[in-house]
Amino acid sequence: MSVTHAPQTADVLTRQDPELAEILLGELDRQSSTLQLIAAENFCSPAVLAALGSPLANKYAEGYPGARHHGGCEIVDVAERLAVERAKALFGADHANVQSHSGSSAVLAAYAALLRPGDTVLALGLPYGGHLTHGSPANFSGRWFDFVPYGVDAETGLIDHDQVRALARTHRPKAIVCGSIAYPRHIDHAFFREVADEVGAYLIADAAHPIGLVAGGAAPNPVPYADIVCATTHKVLRGPRGGMILCGNELAERVDRAVFPFTQGGAQMHTIAAKAVAFGEAATPAFGAYAHQVIANAKVLAAALADEGLVVTTGGTDTHLVTADPAPLGVDGRTARGRLAAAGMVLDCCALPHADSRGLRLGTAAVTTQGMAEKEMERIAALLAGVVRGEAESARAREEVRDLVGGFPPYPA
Numbered sequence: 032m033s034v035t036h037a038p039q040t041a042d043v044l045t046r047q048d049p050e051l052a053e054i055l056l057g058e059l060d061r062q063s064s065t066l067q068l069i070a071a072e073n074f075c076s077p078a079v080l081a082a083l084g085s086p087l088a089n090k091y092a093e094g095y096p097g098a099r100h101h102g103g104c105e106i107v108d109v110a111e112r113l114a115v116e117r118a119k120a121l122f123g124a125d126h127a128n129v130q131s132h133s134g135s136s137a138v139l140a141a142y143a144a145l146l147r148p149g150d151t152v153l154a155l156g157l158p159y160g161g162h163l164t165h166g167s168p169a170n171f172s173g174r175w176f177d178f179v180p181y182g183v184d185a186e187t188g189l190i191d192h193d194q195v196r197a198l199a200r201t202h203r204p205k206a207i208v209c210g211s212i213a214y215p216r217h218i219d220h221a222f223f224r225e226v227a228d229e230v231g232a233y234l235i236a237d238a239a240h241p242i243g244l245v246a247g248g249a250a251p252n253p254v255p256y257a258d259i260v261c262a263t264t265h266k267v268l269r270g271p272r273g274g275m276i277l278c279g280n281e282l283a284e285r286v287d288r289a290v291f292p293f294t295q296g297g298a299q300m301h302t303i304a305a306k307a308v309a310f311g312e313a314a315t316p317a318f319g320a321y322a323h324q325v326i327a328n329a330k331v332l333a334a335a336l337a338d339e340g341l342v343v344t345t346g347g348t349d350t351h352l353v354t355a356d357p358a359p360l361g362v363d364g365r366t367a368r369g370r371l372a373a374a375g376m377v378l379d380c381c382a383l384p385h386a387d388s389r390g391l392r393l394g395t396a397a398v399t400t401q402g403m404a405e406k407e408m409e410r411i412a413a414l415l416a417g418v419v420r421g422e423a424e425s426a427r428a429r430e431e432v433r434d435l436v437g438g439f440p441p442y443p444a
């Protein structure tokens with residue numbers, strides 16, 4: 032089998048399952064001909080895709096390397112050990128568990144390792160950028176734990192540290208969670224560590240978003256501060272869809288048992304192999320340059336959007352992520368997203384702190400992987416604003432987007 036990147040995968044499928052091949056090629060065309068501005072997405076490399084589409088997918092491997100419930104694991108054990116060692120080296124962690132199927136599964140396991148049902152947890156409230164796993168009533172977290180939300184300052188949009196400290200002193204949580212789906216600034220891990228120590232709480236850093244920037248040396252590393260770091264591997268980190276947990280040696284066994292057998296079954300060895308590939312890629316100087324360019328692009332994008340009249344949350348960004356209110360352009364986030372989708376600009380809506388309407392959330396991870404830089408960010412902001420204002424006819428804007436992305440194919444032939 033020679034599966035090296037998406038188009039070749041499609042060749043295999045075209046022969047065997049043309050119906051599905053057409054779907055795959057349709058999605059490849061969508062990804063290549065529209066602008067991918069979803070902050071949580073990226074284009075993983077042909078090598079990562081090759082590992083994902085490999086015969087490692089066939090292997091059952093409950094347990095951990097050297098202690099499996101299935102026979103024949105001696106080769107995949109090597110793959111998992113490699114992924115673990117690469118993750119530990121990349122993030123300076125004592126221990127890494129690379130089996131979590133997703134970011135949510137990693138958070139679930141972190142809670143399972145540290146908490147009992149009914150425990151109190153302090154986390155960023157969902158209206159301010161907390162994730163579903165940070166206490167949403169629709170999620171296990173809100174059902175099983177007593178979440179106390181902290182927020183952001185109404186003026187600056189920055190995490191309200193005074194409120195965090197006051198709530199921690201009042202509620203004496205068992206754990207404090209720092210991390211967000213939409214907070215564009217670096218998180219002050221030292222501050223959260225100090226508050227956690229003062230009230231005797233565990234600190235869980237949910238670094239799903241910035242972990243790729245951390246890998247590239249472009250954002251502060253939560254590992255020295257948090258008891259447990261949860262992350263995804265598919266955002267800026269540019270690996271396969273999945274999760275990961277980092278911790279110190281003292282919690283290693285509890286974390287491993289919380290992943291398997293407490294919350295998951297067999298490890299997905301093809302994904303773990305793909306994580307190993309991604310960690311290897313992330314350890315290169317080229318990835319460091321990429322991570323810094325992701326942030327440089329996001330800063331230019333934020334400034335250009337502000338020049339176009341959008342209100343950029345916190346006035347800018349330190350990361351790959353920009354959130355903005357399009358209201359001054361005459362529409363709310365939902366309407367804006369619809370117009371942009373028609374023009375081939377794909378992004379998300381998000382809650383805006385202290386606002387009734389929704390805003391837009393954009394990220395630069397994918398476009399930077401495609402090779403776009405500051406000049407393209409300015410073009411994207413101008414295009415976006417024109418579409419949101421309703422000035423640009425959607426067919427003409429669609430052509431402009433096609434023209435822009437045509438110069439930056441995510442998977443060059």
Ligand SMILES: Cc1ncc(COP(=O)(O)O)c(C=O)c1O
Nearest residue numbers: 071133134135162211212237239
């Ligand atoms: C902060 C945070 N935690 C957890 C998750 C969950 O990741 P997944 O969608 O892989 O479950 C996300 C996903 O965006 C996230 O941003």
